[in-house]
Amino acid sequence: MLGEGLDGLLEAHDRHGIVLITSPPRQGLTSTGYAFLGRHDAYTCNIKSLEYEIEGWVDGVDQVEWDKTNPDVDFATNLQSILRRDPDICLSCDIKDADTAKIASVPGRQGPLIYLTMQSDSVVNAVKEWVKYIGDVDEAVKPLRAVMNQRLVRKLCSNCKQAAAPEELENLKLPAAIGNNIHLPVGKVRVKNKVEDCPECLGTGYRGQVGVFEVFFIDKEIRAHLRGGDLKSAMSQARRNRMLLLQEAGLMKVGMGETSLDEISRVFSSSRKKEKSSSRKEGAKT
Numbered sequence: 001m002l003g004e005g006l007d008g009l010l011e012a013h014d015r016h017g018i019v020l021i022t023s024p025p026r027q028g029l030t031s032t033g034y035a036f037l038g039r040h041d042a043y044t045c046n047i048k049s050l051e052y053e054i055e056g057w058v059d060g061v062d063q064v065e066w067d068k069t070n071p072d073v074d075f076a077t078n079l080q081s082i083l084r085r086d087p088d089i090c091l092s093c094d095i096k097d098a099d100t101a102k103i104a105s106v107p108g109r110q111g112p113l114i115y116l117t118m119q120s121d122s123v124v125n126a127v128k129e130w131v132k133y134i135g136d137v138d139e140a141v142k143p144l145r146a147v148m149n150q151r152l153v154r155k156l157c158s159n160c161k162q163a164a165a166p167e168e169l170e171n172l173k174l175p176a177a178i179g180n181n182i183h184l185p186v187g188k189v190r191v192k193n194k195v196e197d198c199p200e201c202l203g204t205g206y207r208g209q210v211g212v213f214e215v216f217f218i219d220k221e222i223r224a225h226l227r228g229g230d231l232k233s234a235m236s237q238a239r240r241n242r243m244l245l246l247q248e249a250g251l252m253k254v255g256m257g258e259t260s261l262d263e264i265s266r267v268f269s270s271s272r273k274k275e276k277s278s279s280r281k282e283g284a285k286t
Contacts, residue, residue, distance in 0.1 A: 016109070016110055016111055016112060016113055016143075017109075017113060017114070017143050017144065017145035018104060018105065018114045018115075018116060018143045018144050018145060019036075019113070019114070019115050019116070019145055019146045019147075019148065020116050020117075020118055020126055020127075020130060020144070020146070020147040020148065021033055021036070021115055021116065021117045021118070021148050021150075022117070022118045022119065022120040022123070022126040022147065022148065022149045022150070023119065023120070023149060023150045023151065024119065024120070024121050024151075025119055027150060027151055027152050028150065028152045028209070028211055029093075029094075029117045029119070029150070030051075030055050030056075030093060030117065031055075031056070032117075032148075032150060032211065033049075033091050033093060033115055033117045034056055034058050034091075036091070036115050037049065037058045037061050037089065037091055037115070038058050038059070040088075040089050042058075042059060042060020042061060043060065045088040045089050046062075046085075046086070046087045046088045046089070047060065047061045047062065047087060047088065047089040047090070047091075048061065048062045048063075048064065048082050048085070048087040048089070048090050048091075049061055049062070049063045049064065049090065049091040049092070049093070050064050050066060050075070050078055050079050050082055050090075050091070050092050050093065051063065051064070051065055051066065051091075051093040051094075052065070052066055052068075052075070052093060052094055053065060061091075062087075064078070064082065066078050074099070075096075075097075075100055076097065076099035076100040076102075076103050079092050079100055079103050079104065080103045083103070083104075083107045083111070083112070083114075086111070086112070087112050088112050088113070089112055089113050089114075089115075090112050090113070090114045090115070091114075091115045091116075091117070092104055092114065092115070092116050092117070093117045094117055094118070094119070095116050095117065095118040095133070097133070098132075098133045098134070098135065101116075101130065101133035101134055102133070102134060102135075104116055105134055105139065105140065105142075105143050109142055109143045113145075114143075118130070120149065121149075122149055122246075123147050123148070123149045123214055123216045123235075124231060124235065126147050126149060127147055127216075127226070127231060128231070130144070130147075137226070137227060137229060138227055141218075141223055141226045141227050142223075144218050144223075144226075145217075145218055146215060146216060146217050146218060147215075147216040147218070148213055148214065148215045148216070149213070149214045149216075149246060150211050150212060150213045150214070150246075151211070151212045151246060151250070151267055151268070152209045152210070152211060152212075152267075153209065153210060153211075153212055153250065153253065153259045153263050153264060153267050154206035154207075154208070154209055154259060154263050155206060155207060155208040155209060155210045155258055155259055156183050156185055156205065156206060156207075156257065156258065156259055156260060157185070157186075157187070157198055157200050157201035157204070157205055157206055157207040158200075158207070159189065159198055159199075159200040159201065159207075160186045160187060160188060160189050160198035160200065160201060160205065161183040161184065161185060161186060161205070161257070162183060162184050162186045163181075163182070163183050163184075163257075164182040164183060164184055168184075169182060172261070174251070174254075174255070174261075175251070177255075178251045178252055178254060178255030179252070179255025179256055180255065181255060181256055181257035182254060182255060182257065182261075183257045183260065184205075184260060185204075185205025185206060185260050185262065185263075186198070186205055187201060187203040187204055187205035188203070205260075206259075206263070210253060210258050210259060212246055212249045212250045212253060212264075212267075213246075213249055214243070214244060214245055214246040214249060215243065215244075216235075216238055216243060217238065217241065217243070219241070221237055222234045222237050222238060222241075225237060246268070247264070247268055250264040250267070250268065251264065
């Protein structure tokens with residue numbers, strides 16, 4: 001599920017620090033967290049996780065499920081106990097409160113590499129929420145190595161997808177940089193001169209899902225902008241560093257023949273509607 005370019009995330013930040021893995025609900029957040037853990041060598045690294053509910057098992061990882069029936073140990077205290085055992089890699093799922101965030105941020109500066117999953121609809125909002133949890137901009141930014149936001153899009157069915165014709169590509173007027181392996185969802189196959197629903201995708205044109213990722217790497221210059229409270233300049237610098245926005249990453253998936261323009265439009269149009277609705281609700285409260 002890890003997309004192209006995320007290998008650099010592991011290589012660049014394999015010693016210590018915090019990587020925020022974020023997305024809206026039901027967008028594969030836990031699966032991505034597991035995927036990151038799976039990229040580390042469990043035979044040479046001490047890898048642990050703390051989860052509200054274990055949704056799958058990762059070979060070699062000591063996975064702990066928080067016991068919500070125990071009133072004496074809250075999630076933050078449980079995480080603190082795990083971090084005191086000096087893991088090399090740690091995953092804490094679904095950060096929801098300031099106490100948990102603060103406990104993760106302290107060892108994240110010099111200790112293990114910590115992956116934190118958190119629900120957020122964008123990189124920008126994830127950074128804001130993280131700073132709000134910690135309560136101090138400098139302390140919040142110091143351990144951060146990267147912030148990632150993701151969406152799930154449906155994959156084109158490999159059995160029935162159809163390459164876009166040259167004239168269709170011309171009409172689309174897409175940037176050449178996204179590639180030219182553009183395919184369309186069909187959902188139909190020809191069987192003995194008869195057109196039928198594809199048996200693989202049951203006529204939908206799609207089968208399975210693939211992740212689209214926006215990765216905000218935090219270098220010294222970007223960290224300086226964040227410490228100064230200038231998130232806009234930090235994002236501008238990230239763009240100069242060739243950071244792909246979610247929509248751009250989605251178009252790259254289209255150019256690779258993995259998904260369709262219609263699917264990217266569906267997913268991101270839905271996301272924009274939810275963001276606008278959320279903004280209106282916040283405005284009404286104030």
